[in-house]
Each structure stands twice: as C-alpha cells, then as structure tokens.
Amino acid sequence: MMAVTSAPPQILTMEEYRRDWEPAGWELITIGPTATWRQEWGEWEAIRDIVQNALDETDAYQYGFDKEGLWISDRGKGLAVADFLLGPAKLKPDYARGKFGEGMKIAALALVRMGYKVHVETVGRELWIIFLEQKVNGHVETLAALWRPDGIRVGTRFHIIGYHGSAFEKNFTINLPKSAILASGPSPLGVPVQRFNQLLEPAFTDGPKIYARDIYMQDIRSPYSYNLWGFDMAPDRHGPKSEGDMWDDMGRLWCCVTNITLMRTFLGMVHYPPIVESQEGQMINMTRWRLGADGVTGKGYFDYIGEAAAAWKIAWEREFGKDAVIRTSDRWDNMVKHLGYTPHSVSMLVVDALGQAITTDKELIDASTERLRDAEIIPDDRLTETQLAHLELARAIAKRAHGGASVRGVYASLIPPASDRVRTAGMYSRNTQEIYIDLNQLDRGHNTVDTIIHEMAHHTSGAEDLTEPHSVHMTRLAAYVVGLTHEGSFDELMKDIVW
Missing domain, CATH: 3.30.2010.10 (Metalloproteases ("zincins"), catalytic domain)
Structure with a gap:
C-alpha cells in the first residue's frame, strides 16, 4: 500500500502554485509538451512505457492495485528530476528496451490527459505530474511536475490514481510461467547479458502475439507466440523498424529449435502450399548471410540446423514421408519421381538451411548420376x-x-x-x-x-x-x-x- 499525499488538481495555474504549493516546499519544473501531444496514446501505451523503464532498470518489476489505483515499481537506482525534462532525447544503449528515451514522459502526459492523477516516488524525491496552465497567446496547458525532496530509498514507484482497469500483465513475458516457453535460442544481443529469443505457447499469451524484448508489440496469425530481441522497433513500438529484420530474427529462433514436434509444425508452415496456415510461414528468413552469428559464441545460426540434422530429418520424414525430398527446381520433378521419390516445395528463404539436414532433388540426382558411373x-x-x-x-x-x-x-x-x-x-x-x-x-x-x-x-x-x-x-x-x-x-x- 502506498501513502498518497493530497493530490494537486489536474491543471494548475502559476497563481495556484505560488499560493498553495511553493510555500509547502514543492518546486515546479516544466517538462515541455502541451496536453494535445501524442493523442493516440491510451492506457496501454502509458503502462507499457512505465513498465519498460522499470525492466531496463532491473529486468524485473512489481505491480498491484490499492484503493486509489494501480501502482508499478522497480528496485533500480531511481530517477533524477532531470530525467523528466524533455529532449533532446537522452538515448539509452542499443540493448535497452526503451532506447528512444522519451516514453516515460509521454506516458505521464497521456495518463494525466485521460483524467488520472500520477504520483511518482523515487530515490530521494517525490513528484506529481500535472498540466501547467500558461498564458501564451491565450491559454496553453503544458506538461509539468511538482517535486520535493522525500521519496523512497530504492527504486521508483508510479501510482496511477483513479485507474482500476487492466494491468496488461500478459503483455509482458516476465509475467508468464516457465511452462509457456516452448523453445529458446541465443539472440544476436549479447550485452550486457546474453538475451534469448523465445517460442511461446499462445494459450499463456491470450492468443498468438509477437513480443519485442519482453513487451507486446503486435498480434500474429500463427500457431505460436514469439519473444524476439534481435531487431529494432519503430519509435512508437507498434511494429519493427524494418519488417524484414523481424522475419530474420524468427529464422534465428527456428534454427535453434531441437524439438521434433515443433519442427514438424514449422515444416508445415514453410511448405508450399502451406499445410499449417500462418502469417510467418512464407516470410521467415533462414539465409546464411541474413542470420549472422549469435552475440556471445559467434556461432553462425545457419550451423545450428546442421547440428540438429538428425532431428530435422526425422521431423521431415514424419511429416512428408521417407520418399520426400526438397524441391529446388521443378525441372527435376520427373527425374525425382523416376528415382522413386516425391519432391516437396518449401519457402525459398529456408531451402538452403533445411538442405543441411534434408536431401534436395539436386543432391538425389547427383548421387544417382555418380552411382551410375560405376556401371x-x-x-x-x-x-x-x-x-x-x-x-x-x-x-x-x-x-x-x-x-x-x-x-x-x-x-x-x-x-x-x-x-x-x-x-x-x-x-x-x-x-x-x-x-x-x-x-x-x-x-x-x-x-x-x-x-x-x-x-x-x-x-x-x-x-x-x-x-x-x-x-x-x-x-x-x-x-x-x-x-x-x-x-x-x-x-x-x-x-x-x-x-
């Protein structure tokens, strides 16, 4: 339970500040943007970025509800008053979830605009987020904060007073049980710690979703959910900066899968025409030059499939039969059939990778030609x-x-x-x-x-x-x-x- 100081009004004038708050030891800082900025942000976007900031602090966060509303906390180093000042953006490192740097301020703005009161306690200080009414060619409401020395000893706590809706807990993979993880593999991100891409059971995520760096990004039509670390997001976090980079990262994850049942579903997705309908089946990229190497060992993702070749071969035979080969060109079809085999098409973006484990039509014909030379x-x-x-x-x-x-x-x-x-x-x-x-x-x-x-x-x-x-x-x-x-x-x- 958090103790809440008497809250200021949503919109405060300079006269009210000087009369009621300054004498009580509260200082005023102007954060900058007006109340109409980023009007597309709602409760989810605001809560997302508060949690994102907490996860960047300690890879963990806590949340709960009391009679006033939702609270979100972490046990990090705390926030400085300067952290609330707007731009130029104080960019976080490339490995951070919130690398664009302004989300927490926009989150506070959106919440206050929606009528909630936002109280922040952090190491050595507490703050109330408000709109300050200023007279500039009329009346303008800009984001501001009242603050004073006080606060807590460790971390930061946001209290969204008046909010009793969803905490969106399933939109953060850190809240999912371990049993939700079907498979994992090292991502290209190896600093400050090795991060792992994850294949998730959608029953635990309220349907198939794509998470980017532990945080929900978008829905996907798929048998699975994904938590991916190896691509940059657009600044609004609603999608990847480059969609191709996201499909590459899915390819890296699937290269690391060793479970035969999962492999069979994957083969059904990448088969053409698809046997298992999915959004990603014909988009996942496993070409060597796109995959690169994992962030710690330097091992090429392409090579992971070769190491699990026996499992991939079993999955292929169980899915398509022992007489199935990968089709690389339909010009070989008649010869393949003459040799007693059946060609199967898969997405061209996975042919070379799967070809490390599964015989292709060209390999079958070359082996036959070589064998017949011994006549x-x-x-x-x-x-x-x-x-x-x-x-x-x-x-x-x-x-x-x-x-x-x-x-x-x-x-x-x-x-x-x-x-x-x-x-x-x-x-x-x-x-x-x-x-x-x-x-x-x-x-x-x-x-x-x-x-x-x-x-x-x-x-x-x-x-x-x-x-x-x-x-x-x-x-x-x-x-x-x-x-x-x-x-x-x-x-x-x-x-x-x-x-």
Whole structure:
C-alpha cells in the first residue's frame, strides 16, 4: 500500500502554485509538451512505457492495485528530476528496451490527459505530474511536475490514481510461467547479458502475439507466440523498424529449435502450399548471410540446423514421408519421381538451411548420376546363350527402329540401382549415343524389348523420363516394332528368345 499525499488538481495555474504549493516546499519544473501531444496514446501505451523503464532498470518489476489505483515499481537506482525534462532525447544503449528515451514522459502526459492523477516516488524525491496552465497567446496547458525532496530509498514507484482497469500483465513475458516457453535460442544481443529469443505457447499469451524484448508489440496469425530481441522497433513500438529484420530474427529462433514436434509444425508452415496456415510461414528468413552469428559464441545460426540434422530429418520424414525430398527446381520433378521419390516445395528463404539436414532433388540426382558411373560393360563372350540372344534382338530393334540412324552401340551391363528405392533397367548416354541394358533384364525377352524401346525413346526424343515427348516416342517405337515383327523382320532372331 502506498501513502498518497493530497493530490494537486489536474491543471494548475502559476497563481495556484505560488499560493498553495511553493510555500509547502514543492518546486515546479516544466517538462515541455502541451496536453494535445501524442493523442493516440491510451492506457496501454502509458503502462507499457512505465513498465519498460522499470525492466531496463532491473529486468524485473512489481505491480498491484490499492484503493486509489494501480501502482508499478522497480528496485533500480531511481530517477533524477532531470530525467523528466524533455529532449533532446537522452538515448539509452542499443540493448535497452526503451532506447528512444522519451516514453516515460509521454506516458505521464497521456495518463494525466485521460483524467488520472500520477504520483511518482523515487530515490530521494517525490513528484506529481500535472498540466501547467500558461498564458501564451491565450491559454496553453503544458506538461509539468511538482517535486520535493522525500521519496523512497530504492527504486521508483508510479501510482496511477483513479485507474482500476487492466494491468496488461500478459503483455509482458516476465509475467508468464516457465511452462509457456516452448523453445529458446541465443539472440544476436549479447550485452550486457546474453538475451534469448523465445517460442511461446499462445494459450499463456491470450492468443498468438509477437513480443519485442519482453513487451507486446503486435498480434500474429500463427500457431505460436514469439519473444524476439534481435531487431529494432519503430519509435512508437507498434511494429519493427524494418519488417524484414523481424522475419530474420524468427529464422534465428527456428534454427535453434531441437524439438521434433515443433519442427514438424514449422515444416508445415514453410511448405508450399502451406499445410499449417500462418502469417510467418512464407516470410521467415533462414539465409546464411541474413542470420549472422549469435552475440556471445559467434556461432553462425545457419550451423545450428546442421547440428540438429538428425532431428530435422526425422521431423521431415514424419511429416512428408521417407520418399520426400526438397524441391529446388521443378525441372527435376520427373527425374525425382523416376528415382522413386516425391519432391516437396518449401519457402525459398529456408531451402538452403533445411538442405543441411534434408536431401534436395539436386543432391538425389547427383548421387544417382555418380552411382551410375560405376556401371560395368559385360563382354558378349561372358553372356549366357539366352542373354546373348536377347541382346542381339535388342541391337536389331535399335538398328531397324530408327531408320538406319541407330545408336552407336547396345551393350550388356551391370548397372547399380539408380537410388535406394528403384533399380535401373537400362541407361542411355547422350554423350556417346550408346545404350546399356542391365544383365538382369537380358534374362527375359519381354524385359529386353521393353528396355530397348524405353532407352531408344530417349535417343529419338531427346527427352527425360516421365515427360510427354518421351512417352509419345515410346508409343511410336513400340508400334513400329510390332509392325516389323508382323512383317517377319526378326523371325531369325525369335527362335532363341525366352519370353
């Protein structure tokens, strides 16, 4: 409970000051702005900046209600009378929550204008915030304060007399329980102490919100709330100075997440099209050059994902399946599907970061190409009679099916699997214009014919697997081979074929 001295009127004239207050030992200071300044400020903005000032003092504050109204206190070093004088702004350090320096005075002005009485007790002095009526081309009301030596021994206490509304306690993360924090990671701010970005459970914050340096900034459409330290706010604290910097800081936080359930939700947000609807999913930035390094260890945020690669891989597979890869370009889609995998698009702002843990389409294809380089040609004299008969039929089809402009060679080969999900029946080399048929396919005539037609279609169409041109050429070649067979073009070879 705070003892309240008899309060002055909201508006005081110089005559009233000299008659009633100066004789009692109260001094008068003129703070400066008129009563009409910053009319957009209400109770929330005023309470926000009083608490902000308290948090900058000790990283903590206390609040409560008594019969007169709301009180807010801290245990800092206290305020000097000069701290109430307006500008030039006495800027706080970059790491401070209230780095713009004038919020406390504007807060007092807004409260008095709304009809509340503001009593301040601080180390060695007490103050009443008032409007002073001055005669300058008429009557002007300017913000002022009555003060006298007295006060308290430690800290500062604001008493908002007549206010019995919300203390907005959930708008300050310091009042949330520890269980509200789902994940945290070091922010770029490492002075005077390491600050941590936090992912919060919105059930504890009355819905999804963005907090900037422990203080509510704005709502967000999201599965989560955020408390971020690594970007500058606009002077009115209603948003970031640069919106892109805020998305970068969210990216830094998500780089540090290690919980698989949270990772799965994140992957659903950044997936395109989104599986989990959110405001931030397509905006979060995880590009290396934007993230930078944390403020103490100097470790790059990009590298945190690599350290948690195993967890990210599990989250990815649980969300999209073990056959899922990251799509970097849709031009690879047909090849990816041919290799037995499914491409998934995610926001381009997170592709490189997630690619440290999750296979991309390009990596899958490069690995397949490298694997197929180990294919070994089998000389004809090492084939069984049946395999050689099937190979000769394939060579005859290749020669006849392309009007004499045949491929340069058709060979039996040991071909490694193209991926861990599919075997490779045959290959066509664009560089050498040669076809390789896997030894296993040469055991049966129908497999051999299917393979030679498939690979010849690459030769005639110049197209990749599962594309329309390749499919059209396969259909044409198959029909042509059927026609040649009916004409008896392959009769001599057919007698040794095992279908």
